[in-house]
Amino acid sequence: MKRKNFITLAWVSLGTSMFFFFVFTDEKNIENFLYTIIISFMYSFVLGGGNGLINDFLNKKFPWSEATTKRGIISIVVILIANIIMVYFCNYMNFVVFQKGATTAEYFKGKYNFINWFTINIALLISAFLHAKGFMDELKKTSRKEVVEQKLIAKSANAQFESLKNQLDPHFLFNSLNVLSSLIDENPVQAQKFTASMSKIYRYVLEQKDKELVTVEDEIEFAKIYCDLLKTRFEDSVNFQFDVDKENLRKFVVPLSLQLLLENCIKHNLATSSKPLSIRIFTEGDVLCIENNLQIREQIKESAGIGLANIVQRYSLLTDRNVYIEKSEDYFKVKLPILIDKPNVISVNSDDEDKAYLRARKRVKEMKGFYGNLASYCIIIPFLIFINLYTQNKYHWFWWPLLGWGIGVASHAFQVFGIGESWQEKKIQEIMNKQKNRHHGKI
Structure with a gap:
């Protein structure tokens, strides 16, 4: 993570600790204030910093622009496992080590399961935001790079084409003068x-x-x-x-x-x-x-x-x-x-750039839709669980929206990361390219 990200986390931790100290702390003294700051910094740097480091590591090993589908699947698996581990660690340090509200055995037997589940969803929300931001930054950088590369290719091709055409004029003149020179004598x-x-x-x-x-x-x-x-x-x-x-x-x-x-x-x-x-x-x-x-x-x-x-x-x-x-x-x-139409392959015009921009914009919209869906799931489902457990302990109806919506989020992820319509479009394009190459091979 960059230095500015750590500074941001420090300010967030300080702001969160001030909020909890003045709103939820009964005894406002220096000891409780320092205790609140320590707890806040622990959660911020373990959850926020940990997800940031995971995102940076995945960006280096599996860039969005090179392996979108693979990166999407790996991200979902890694952030789920990592956030469960980090949340259990932070809550253990908070409730067992600092507050001494339970023993280690009581903690892992399920005394704080609801709090752990709620905190995991908050952590997943943070991770979803970081991955969405990383994807959009990578997409913008890749789009700009592709446009620059296409412009350079176009300029190079134009220069090469002009150089080839300029050979014709002196070449024809030289040969014609040779013929004329022979005829003058003959x-x-x-x-x-x-x-x-x-x-x-x-x-x-x-x-x-x-x-x-x-x-x-x-x-x-x-x-x-x-x-x-x-x-x-x-x-x-x-x-x-x-x-x-x-x-x-x-x-x-x-x-x-x-x-x-x-x-x-x-x-x-x-x-x-x-x-x-x-x-x-x-x-x-x-x-x-x-x-x-x-x-x-x-x-x-x-x-x-x-x-x-x-x-x-x-x-x-x-x-x-x-x-x-x-x-x-x-x-x-x-x-x-013999060509049927006049090709336009050595110039990159504004239409090409507009098409590339529209494709990039559509892709960003798809990703934003998925991460918005995931964020809503991470916020609303814990709220429904809290309402269910607070009002009615015997019948746990929260499992129905949790599983139903969860399946929808998983399907959305597969579609966005290449297992849905985008995969079909890629496969169709691949088949068309093979047929085109086979056709040209026969010619």
């Missing part, structure tokens, strides 16, 4: 046409490079223009074939992905009139494929692998679906996932 007229086509293509690059996704239709149209540009240089050495289903045209892919893959085809394969390079762009279900026949060219300098790596990384930031690569002795194929 065919100046074609070089002029190439320059005009390159300006149109570069305009598209500038328009699309800042977008997360573009429609398949836009990307295919751009790829056709880019293929015409490559035809200008390679003529009959390269053949292109497009076979894309119309139903996929309004769906989405990563921008400039086809341009980067077409560059890879040209860069890594030989293309001559006698052995033309055939490139096919087509769809297979919800996948866009780029396939070429293998005519690997020998390269003096190892490739940096910017194009394909860029596409893979950008997809990983936008979806959990993977980019697949197939390679055999005859062909090389890349499969790009």
